[in-house]
Every structure is written in C-alpha cells, then in structure tokens.
Ligand SMILES: Nc1ncnc2c1ncn2[C@@H]1O[C@H](COP(=O)(O)OP(=O)(O)OP(=O)(O)O)[C@@H](O)[C@H]1O
C-alpha cells in the first residue's frame with residue numbers, strides 16, 4: 001500500500017475560490033504535469049480535473065488498468081487547495097475486509113486479536129488532505145456501508161470504539177470495473193455509487209486514442225534514455241507503426257514497460273522492430289509459465305469473471321441464472337473429477353464430497369456420458385497427476 005504525504009509536482013490553484021485556471025492564465029485544457037495525451041478525450045480529462053480539483057467534490061476515476069487513474073488522483077490533490085495537506089492512497093483490493101476496515105478507520109487496543117495498540121486509520125491520517133480509494137469496487141458490503149457514512153457525514157468509528165470521529169478528508173476513488181455492472185450483480189451498493197460518482201472522470205483506453213501512442217513513446221524514450229544514460233532517441237517508422245497498431249490491453253503501463261525494456265536491452269540511437277516484444281514483431285508470445293495449480297487469488301478472479309460472463313451471455317431477461325451459471329460449473333467439475341478418478345464413480349463421489357446416488361442423479365441430469373472425456377484441459381491447471389489418488393480426506397486448497 002503506497003502512502004504518500006507530500007505532493008511531488010503540480011501547480012496548485014489557490015485559493016479555491018479562483019476559477020479553474022482562469023485568473024492564473026492557465027488554459028483549462030492544458031495537459032496536466034506528467035500526463036501525456038493530446039486528443040479530445042484526454043483534453044476533456046484535463047479540463048474536468050482542473051475544474052473539480054479546487055472543490056471538495058468526490059471524484060470517481062474510471063478506466064481500464066494502466067490508463068493513468070492514479071496519476072489523475074494525484075493531480076486532483078496537487079491542484080487543490082489541500083495540496084499542502086496529506087495525500088494518502090489505499091488499495092482497497094489488496095486487503096481482506098477486516099484489515100481494510102482497520103486500515104481505513106483505525107482500531108482501538110484489544111478490539112481484535114493482534115490489536116495490541118490503538119491505531120489511527122487512513123481517513124484520520126488524511127485529515128485536511130485527500131484520500132485516494134483505489135479499486136473501490138473491491139470493498140465488501142459492510143465496508144461500503146461505512147464508506148457511505150463517511151461520504152455523507154464525514155463520520156465514522158474506529159473498529160471496537162464507540163466514539164465518533166469526524167474528519168475533513170477529500171475522497172477520490174478509482175475503479176477498473178464498471179460499477180453499474182457490479183450493482184447489477186449485487187456486489188456494489190447503488191447509493192454508494194451515486195455518492196462516489198459526483199464527478200466522474202473517464203480515462204479512455206489507449207487503443208481508443210492511438211494518436212497518443214507516438215507522444216507517449218517519445219516521452220518514455222526520453223525519460224528512460226536519460227535515466228539509463230543511453231543514446232536511444234529515435235524510433236524507426238516501422239516500429240512506431242507496430243506500436244500504434246497494437247491493442248494495448250495493459251494500456252500506458254504496457255507501453256511504458258516496452259519502451260523501458262527497449263532502452264535497456266537495445267543499443268544504438270534508434271528503437272527498431274527488433275527491440276519490441278514478440279507479439280509486436282508478429283511472433284507468437286511464449287505464455288508465461290504458470291505455477292502448477294492456481295492460487296486462491298487467481299481462483300477468485302476467475303470465478304468472478306466466469307460468473308460475469310455467464311450473466312452477460314444469458315442476457316438481461318434471463319430468469320434461470322442459477323441453473324445456467326452454477327449448472328455449467330457443476331457439470332464441468334463432475335466431468336473433470338470423473339476423469340481424474342479413472343471414471344470410477346465411487347471414487348469421484350468421495351472426491352466431490354457428495355453421495356454416490358447424488359452423483360448418479362447429476363450424471364443423468366447433465367447427460368454426462370460416463371465414458372466421455374472432460375471439456376477442460378485434463379492437465380496443466382488441473383489437479384490430476386500429482387494428487388489423482390487422493391481419497392478426499394486430505395485438506396484441499398479450495399476446501400475452505
Ligand atoms: N497519460 C499518461 N501519461 C504518462 N504516463 C502515464 C499516463 N497514463 C498512465 N501513465 C503511466 O502508466 C503507469 C500506470 O498508470 P496508473 O498507475 O496511473 O494506472 P491505473 O489506471 O491506476 O492502473 P491500475 O488500474 O492497474 O491501477 C504509471 O507509471 C503512469 O505514470
């Protein structure tokens with residue numbers, strides 16, 4: 001979790017009563033320091049950022065990963081009259097519910113095991129400054145209620161405390177998921193969404209502003225050449241063409257990494273196609289070697305994505321989501337387990353932790369041919385091979 005207390009750049013507009021950029025002679029569409037992009041979508045970002053910064057309004061920054069949400073959050077703080085106060089970032093996606101609650105709101109000694117001292121939360125630490133709630137979409141329902149109250153009343157209690165604290169903290173939040181989708185599936189409170197979304201700032205993905213690719217490449221080329229004392233200062237037209245045409249799933253962060261790597265690994269004055277990663281050279285990408293078995297974090301992300309896709313595929317009028325989504329997963333699970341148990345049903349039932357008759361019923365319900373192979377990969381991310389002989393009594397990573 002990155003916590004910063006001093007702003008590092010920017011031109012604060014003070015006092016807050018000043019129009020956004022007007023009296024200071026600043027063009028409201030002028031780029032923000034360190035933020036590159038000249039197209040209409042980014043100019044709109046600059047304008048809204050400058051307009052909203054002097055106020056106390058809550059800002060919700062929306063954009064795919066790597067589009068610059070954190071840069072904009074920081075710019076809002078730096079351009080605000082609070083710029084001399086603390087700027088505190090909390091990544092809501094990185095902590096469990098109870099740790100995040102204590103991180104945000106603090107706790108009193110003895111309120112839970114391990115609470116050996118009173119602790120000030122981040123909201124209090126950000127008093128007179130700004131707090132940036134990154135990945136706010138990851139907060140649990142309980143914390144969403146608490147956040148709503150801070151947003152509405154500026155009030156909260158430390159964990160385990162009855163005393164109410166009041167803070168003057170400006171809230172900026174970011175999400176890389178569409179919160180309206182999250183509301184639809186019941187993962188995000190609608191009232192909190194409207195409270196957070198007072199001023200939305202949308203950061204477009206790089207593939208929708210390809211004209212900025214050249215600017216960004218040159219910006220990072222200069223930065224990394226200087227940092228690494230290298231000579232590279234030009235980009236071959238063919239390399240630039242490929243960079244421009246790339247789809248950029250990781251957005252600016254991905255571009256930044258490619259340029260840094262090219263500067264470090266390349267030599268000479270020109271960045272050429274050879275310095276680009278395989279997928280931009282037209283070669284197939286070697287997939288990163290994955291650890292055998294999936295981590296529980298991956299598993300959670302995959303489950304969430306699977307459910308999302310299931311809901312989307314079913315369409316807005318579906319009234320059989322449970323059957324569609326859970327049924328699909330159950331069918332696949334049974335098929336894979338049957339296969340790892342050499343299609344011996346008694347073993348598969350034990351492995352699944354269900355009754356043999358239940359398994360039998362499900363096989364006919366899902367019309368699973370007892371001799372058919374599973375649809376998913378039998379190896380790789382699966383679990384057969386290394387523990388195919390388990391009988392169900394050892395703890396399993398996903399048993400919890
Ligand atoms: N328009 C831009 N100009 C210059 N650098 C940028 C721009 N957008 C992003 N970057 C750089 O790209 C990297 C990723 O940006 P940032 O961390 O702000 O993305 P993010 O939207 O917060 O992503 P995530 O959702 O993954 O946290 C940073 O190093 C940032 O400085």
Ligand SMILES: [Mg+2]
Nearest residue numbers: 069070134174
């Ligand atoms: Mg971020």
